[in-house]
Amino acid sequence: MIDTKTQPASSGISALKAFTGQRGPTIAGPDLVNPAMIRHWCAAMGERNPVYTDAQMAQGSVFAGIIAPPAMLQVWVMPGYGVAPPSEDPVAKFHAVANAQGYTSIVATNCEQEYLRPLRLGDKVHVTKVIESVSDEKKTALGTGVFLTTRFEFTDQHGQMVAHMLHRVLKFRPGAVASAPAAPLAAPALRPRPNLTMDNAFYFEEAKQHRLMIQRCTGCGRLRHPPTAACAHCGALGWEAIESAGRGTLFSYTIVNAPVVPPFKPGYVVGVVELEEGVRVVAEIVDVDSAAVHIGMPLEVGFLHCDADLVLPVFRPRAELPVLMQVSERAIGYPGAGPTRMPPTVRPDQVQPGARLAPLEVPMTRSYIVASAMATRDYQDVHHDHELARQRGSEDIFLNILTSTGLVARFVSDAFGPNAQLRKLAIRLGATAYPGATLTMVGNVLRKTETESGCDVVVAVRGSVSRGDHVTGEVTLSLLASAGGQS
Numbered sequence: 242m243i244d245t246k247t248q249p250a251s252s253g254i255s256a257l258k259a260f261t262g263q264r265g266p267t268i269a270g271p272d273l274v275n276p277a278m279i280r281h282w283c284a285a286m287g288e289r290n291p292v293y294t295d296a297q298m299a300q301g302s303v304f305a306g307i308i309a310p311p312a313m314l315q316v317w318v319m320p321g322y323g324v325a326p327p328s329e330d331p332v333a334k335f336h337a338v339a340n341a342q343g344y345t346s347i348v349a350t351n352c353e354q355e356y357l358r359p360l361r362l363g364d365k366v367h368v369t370k371v372i373e374s375v376s377d378e379k380k381t382a383l384g385t386g387v388f389l390t391t392r393f394e395f396t397d398q399h400g401q402m403v404a405h406m407l408h409r410v411l412k413f414r415p416g417a418v419a420s421a422p423a424a425p426l427a428a429p430a431l432r433p434r435p436n437l438t439m440d441n442a443f444y445f446e447e448a449k450q451h452r453l454m455i456q457r458c459t460g461c462g463r464l465r466h467p468p469t470a471a472c473a474h475c476g477a478l479g480w481e482a483i484e485s486a487g488r489g490t491l492f493s494y495t496i497v498n499a500p501v502v503p504p505f506k507p508g509y510v511v512g513v514v515e516l517e518e519g520v521r522v523v524a525e526i527v528d529v530d531s532a533a534v535h536i537g538m539p540l541e542v543g544f545l546h547c548d549a550d551l552v553l554p555v556f557r558p559r560a561e562l563p564v565l566m567q568v569s570e571r572a573i574g575y576p577g578a579g580p581t582r583m584p585p586t587v588r589p590d591q592v593q594p595g596a597r598l599a600p601l602e603v604p605m606t607r608s609y610i611v612a613s614a615m616a617t618r619d620y621q622d623v624h625h626d627h628e629l630a631r632q633r634g635s636e637d638i639f640l641n642i643l644t645s646t647g648l649v650a651r652f653v654s655d656a657f658g659p660n661a662q663l664r665k666l667a668i669r670l671g672a673t674a675y676p677g678a679t680l681t682m683v684g685n686v687l688r689k690t691e692t693e694s695g696c697d698v699v700v701a702v703r704g705s706v707s708r709g710d711h712v713t714g715e716v717t718l719s720l721l722a723s724a725g726g727q728s
């Protein structure tokens with residue numbers, strides 16, 4: 242508690258630090274765990290796991306009935322639009338004092354969730370917030386501020402603990418961005434532009450649609466790359482473009498340490514990739530430790546959004562854990578019905594440390610950022626109101642942490658299947674995801690621990706945007722030896 246006699250508001254940081262240990266009242270979430278909110282959330286995350294939405298398939302799963310997506314935890318206790326927190330809420334009181342001291346902006350930086358049991362339809366989730374710690378004043382790239390760490394204790398209608406969460410935010414004085422003109426303060430270095438011609442423009446245009454295209458001679462049918470005006474084999478001028486499957490092996494490579502021009506960073510890898518179709522393509526090799534690069538390594542294509550005008554095909558090590566949850570369409574939203582039969586689940590013997598998950602690319606449109614904020618019941622203005630976001634020191638609206646959390650969980654769920662049980666999720670936020678970015682998620686199995694019933698697996702996840710890592714973290718899940726093996 243704040244003792245106003247010994248801790249006057251004017252004492253600055255000490256008035257904020259005095260909040261440490263404050264425990265708030267236990268507050269009931271506004272809605273029971275219900276199918277409508279689950280469906281909205283799954284659509285926003287692109288989550289296709291039928292144990293969340295399909296009663297029949299969920300009945301046949303290890304959960305024996307529908308469960309709420311574990312990463313949806315905090316959504317159940319979000320107050321909703323225009324609802325003020327209770328006056329005894331220690332976090333709201335902290336923010337009031339911090340605002341008065343000029344720390345008017347806020348950004349979430351960390352979230353760690355542990356799920357003790359799955360939530361089921363009809364559960365009533367309650368939350369108790371405890372202020373775990375308040376840091377000393379720190380200088381950050383966003384401005385000067387303090388880190389507030391809050392422990393959320395989640396209980397059910399019987400008062401039993403169902404989950405807990407540590408949530409850290411930076412409460413800061415907005416820096417120079419708020420008063421700056423609409424243009425960025427310093428123009429970032431851009432990738433060199435390709436030298437576009439009538440013959441090669443298709444390659445870069447199609448890359449924007451995430452298609453890797455190869456020229457094919459209409460005279461003799463041979464494939465060729467790089468694009469040229471005429472066929473070197475038969476001399477024909479006619480050509481068409483076919484889409485490559487995007488798989489290949491590394492034919493040759495170089496690691497560039499010098500000279501390095503921005504925006505390149507020392508140690509980047511440029512490879513000659515031999516595609517399964519037979520032609521060779523020069524491209525950057527990403528998501529690989531340069532020491533692990535080797536000729537012959539299996540690769541698959543990805544698409545790097547360098548800036549608003551340039552998307553380049555890149556290659557990364559091929560995934561050993563394919564997408565199980567949906568065969569073709571990995572899009573966000575529901576293009577139609579969910580899966581028509583229960584997708585397989587990875588068996589413990591099918592998981593090895595180091596195994597890579599199939600990458601996931603999520604375009605950060607303005608609509609997506611707003612829609613996902615709504616689906617997570619997060620009505621903070623920085624996630625939907627451009628003007629207010631700028632006043633609070635941000636360039637633009639940005640993706641909220643509840644969606645980053647949901648996308649991390651969905652990315653892992655896609656690879657392991659419906660009977661994998663999510664136990665823990667811990668993420669750290671870095672580069673902000675603004676409209677126009679593409680969030681590319683990659684991951685690999687970090688550890689595997691045998692258990693009595695199967696194994697626990699820890700997956701390292703990294704979701705990056707062109708300006709850096711947006712989210713990094715670890716997800717822990719349990720796999721049962723007896724449950725729905727991969728066919």
Ligand SMILES: [Zn+2]
Pocket residue numbers: 458459460461462463472473474475476477
């Ligand atoms: Zn030809």
